[in-house]
Each structure stands twice: as structure tokens, then as C-alpha cells.
Amino acid sequence: MADGASLEILCFRLGGILWGIEADRVDRIARPEEVLEGSVVDLTRAIGMAARDDAAGRRLVLRLGSARAILSVDEVLDLVPLSPNNLAALPPLIARALPDHRIWAVGKMGDEILLLLDVATVCGADAPAKDLAGSKEG
Numbered sequence: 001m002a003d004g005a006s007l008e009i010l011c012f013r014l015g016g017i018l019w020g021i022e023a024d025r026v027d028r029i030a031r032p033e034e035v036l037e038g039s040v041v042d043l044t045r046a047i048g049m050a051a052r053d054d055a056a057g058r059r060l061v062l063r064l065g066s067a068r069a070i071l072s073v074d075e076v077l078d079l080v081p082l083s084p085n086n087l088a089a090l091p092p093l094i095a096r097a098l099p100d101h102r103i104w105a106v107g108k109m110g111d112e113i114l115l116l117l118d119v120a121t122v123c124g125a126d127a128p129a130k131d132l133a134g135s136k137e138g
Contacts, residue, residue: 006081009116011109012060012073015044018112019073020082025119027061027068029076036061038068041122043102067123082107087116 009020030036036059060071087105089095102121107114 006083007087009080009082009107009114010060011077011080011114012058013075013077014073018077018109018114020080020107020109020114020116021060021062021119021122022116023079025062025064027063030059030061030070032057032059032072034059036070038070039124040070040072043071043117043122062119062123064119064123067120069123071122080109082114 008023010023010026011018011020013019038061057072057074058076060073060076062069062071087107090098090103090106095101102118103115104118105116107116
């Protein structure tokens with residue numbers, strides 16, 4: 001990501017949490033009744049949330065190269081531009097508690113915390129983790 005360049009983030013809700021994913025990694029937004037090909041990712045189970053009714057929400061068809069994943073969400077909200085200056089790496093204590101690097105940054109949208117998903121991890125692709133300018137690992 002280029003310094004100072006804005007990221008276009010697709011925001012959505014899942015389990016009452018505000019999530020975001022880079023918009024250029026979303027092929028499309030699908031209705032629950034649509035038949036889709038690809039691996040279905042159960043993000044609620046992966047992050048220890050209660051199971052949800054997939055028939056009630058939308059599905060995001062994600063891509064990273066040839067890797068594809070289908071992510072069920074409660075609600076798709078909006079596209080928002082976020083400056084890399086408004087993002088931060090996960091605090092080390094939280095980062096160590098996650099079994100993988102599925103959340104690559106946190107941001108803020110209004111009064112809410114926005115968790116940004118790493119598409120490579122969600123799609124199961126082996127890609128380098130995001131590098132936030134100015135962030136330090138500790």
C-alpha cells in the first residue's frame with residue numbers, strides 16, 4: 001500500500017462487531033439463496049462467536065489470486081475510504097491470542113472500532129501479512 005493512499009474498505013457487521021475488508025478483494029455481494037461455488041468460511045466459529053443463521057444475511061465472495069472464499073455476514077454496510085494513518089496494528093496481547101493473522105489492523109469508524117480482515121488468511125492463501133507504515137511489533 002502506498003504511503004498516504006486511501007484504502008477503499010467494505011464495512012459489514014457480523015455478530016454485532018464492525019468488520020472491514022479491502023473492497024478490491026470482494027468479487028461481489030451475494031444473497032443467501034444464491035448458489036455459489038467456493039469454500040465457505042465460518043468466521044463466527046473461527047473467532048469463537050456463537051453460531052449464526054446463514055439464511056438471514058448476505059455473503060461476500062472474496063478473492064486473492066486464484067484463491068476464493070465465501071464469507072457469510074449479518075449486514076453489509078458501506079464502502080468507506082480509510083487512510084493508512086487512521087489504522088493501527090493489533091495490540092501485541094490481542095495479536096498473540098489469535099491463532100492466525102486474520103485481523104491485520106484496527107481502525108475507527110465514528111465511535112466504533114473497525115477490525116480489518118486479512119483476505120489471504122480468510123481465503124486460505126499463503127501471502128505476506130500486511131505491513132502498516134510506522135507500526136512496530138513488540
